[in-house]
Amino acid sequence: MLYRETGQFKISYAADQSVFPIAQDRWFVSLIIVIAIFVIPVLASEYLLQAVMIPLLIFSLAAIGLNLLVGYAGQLSLGTGGFMAVGAYMTYKLTTAFPDINIIIVFLLAGLIAAFVGLIFGIPSLRIKGFYLAVATLASQFFLLWMFNKVAWFYNYNSSGTITAPPREMFGVVITGPMASAETRYLVTLFIVIIFAFIAKNLVRGRLGRSWMAVRDMDIAAEIIGIRPFQTKLIAFAVSSFYCGLAGAMMVFLWLGSAETEAFSINESFNVLFMIIIGGLGSILGSFLGATFIVGLPIFLTNAPQLVGLSMPIDMQKHIEIMMFGSLIIFFLIVEPHGLARLLQILKEKLRLWPFPY
Template identity: 55%
Template sequence: MFYREAGDFKTTYTEDSQTFPIKFDRYRYYAVLLFAFAVVPFIINDYWVNAVFLPFLIYAIAAIGLNILVGYCGQVSLGTGGFMAVGAYAVYKLMTTFPEVSIFLHVILAGGITAGVGVLFGLPSLRIKGFYLAVATLAAQFFLVWLFNRVPWFYNYSASGQISAPERTVFGVPVTGAETAPWAAYLFCLVFLTASAFIARNLTRGMAGRKWMAIRDMDIAAEIIGVNPLKAKLSAFAVSSFFVGISGALFFAIYLGAVEVGEAFGINKSFLVLFMVIIGGLGSIFGSFAGAAFLVLLPVLLKNTLVGGLGWPTDLAAHLEFIIVGAMIIIFLIAEPHGLAQLWRVAKEKLRLWPFPH
């Protein structure tokens, strides 16, 4: 019907290689952006922001980051939780040391610091591959969490060992601390997510992304055709950790407000983000969004139907959540190893021909 490229003539290369080549897609993208920026902030309340929107936005950034590393560059990492912790503690130290600087800059700087740490832990990837690398990144996960637990400098010698975000404002509106309005927190995260997705999309379809994909498909062959594996792998680690660091910073400063490192950034977080990437689709930016949305919404939905609707105890719902998430992962891997993004692609292909497929 309306979903097709007929009549949509491209006359320049720029037009031809744009992200959304089909007019309908393009307009839908603008509509979603407009809706997210101009409509949602006015209608959301505290519950929706804290239960659905903030986790979704923040995990989507983390999933984009991890997708660059795992989906585009093929380096499996189980250290996401640790890198998120780096972002959180970096933003905490920056916020408390330079209170007069905008938190906006702090979050970006925290991403930068995490990128540095990511490169450091990415160095072994030049020698180790596959599973071995996945296990090696566990070293990052456990070491970093231990470090933030044990060195008092990181949590400013606070008695509880926790870090808690002081109040900071953007244009006079508080975005961290107890006084934050739901819409302010939402918009702050949304800006970062939009920027992250934009940057990630354009990096992955440019030279950098092609190098990463060459490394992913076969690193020796990539090296032979002139891709420098050192630069490609480390840049993937840096970019990925940058996004993961930003998401960690937001997770701490905006979403939770106060954090105990082992609890908030443990190994489970690493797996959660990895699952988002797998279920969403490896090597797809849209997949990162879909995966994050899926795994954020699933527990909320289960909790509401089982605990709220049927009156089951919460621990039973939690067990069921484990079972369902596990089963979903297996089913996805069997039925569609490329995740939700592939389902979406197939659906679009079908829609383009609908209702006359022949």
């Protein structure tokens, strides 16, 4: 009854091609954005912002990036952590070398450098596909981290080997470094993620997105239509790495404050890959759902026993948390192998007919 598109007639192609053609979706997303901007920073505690909201948004961005590559262009990659590290280390180098440049511009520049690195590591995709490509992208993961560890120039020769976010201002407000408040960092992250989520959506619904999906679904037919598969795959690697690099930069500068290469280990690559598998391959919304699931669930499981008044030893609680996490992932993959985004789509289709399904 509530969710129904009856009577919403499109009279132009522009209206039919809009991101949210159904009015209810439009309202719902607008509502979420308004809540995220105006309500959450006011009501949420420091802990909630720092431990849940900021990482959730940053990982959503990384997941969108990987989803463009894996979900849309069909090129399996395990190099996410490496590309995130490029973004983070390049931001550090750039902002310490040129402290006057606005940090947001530095983020974007670092993203571009990550895009270039991604482009180079995407070259093997010309010849190898599927799991073999995944193994080839592992090289980028290990090589890049090794390089950032080994070459002291990347962390300005400091003795600890870590990169630390220096304080940077925008419009007179400190947005990075230890002095920046969680609210400011949250809002900056939120704006960047909203903008780049829409950009990703624009890319996938236009010519580029269709070329990516064409190469993914049937590369020979794509070639015969006139798509250059190699070029298309390389653009996918570049755009994806840009997103990952941006997410990596934000991870250090807007969330952690300082980091070593450990923060971008292979575990992160797998984490982001799990996010898009659980959230839904080939879906921007799915990237958000997957990131929410992977980031949010452990936190929820940690806090759940206290909420219901259960007290148990901390190690036991940790074990139960890991077991629950694993079984929930398996449960969701069995119930809906196409991810949470598909589940939501099925729900929406049911809702459209409800309460008269015939």
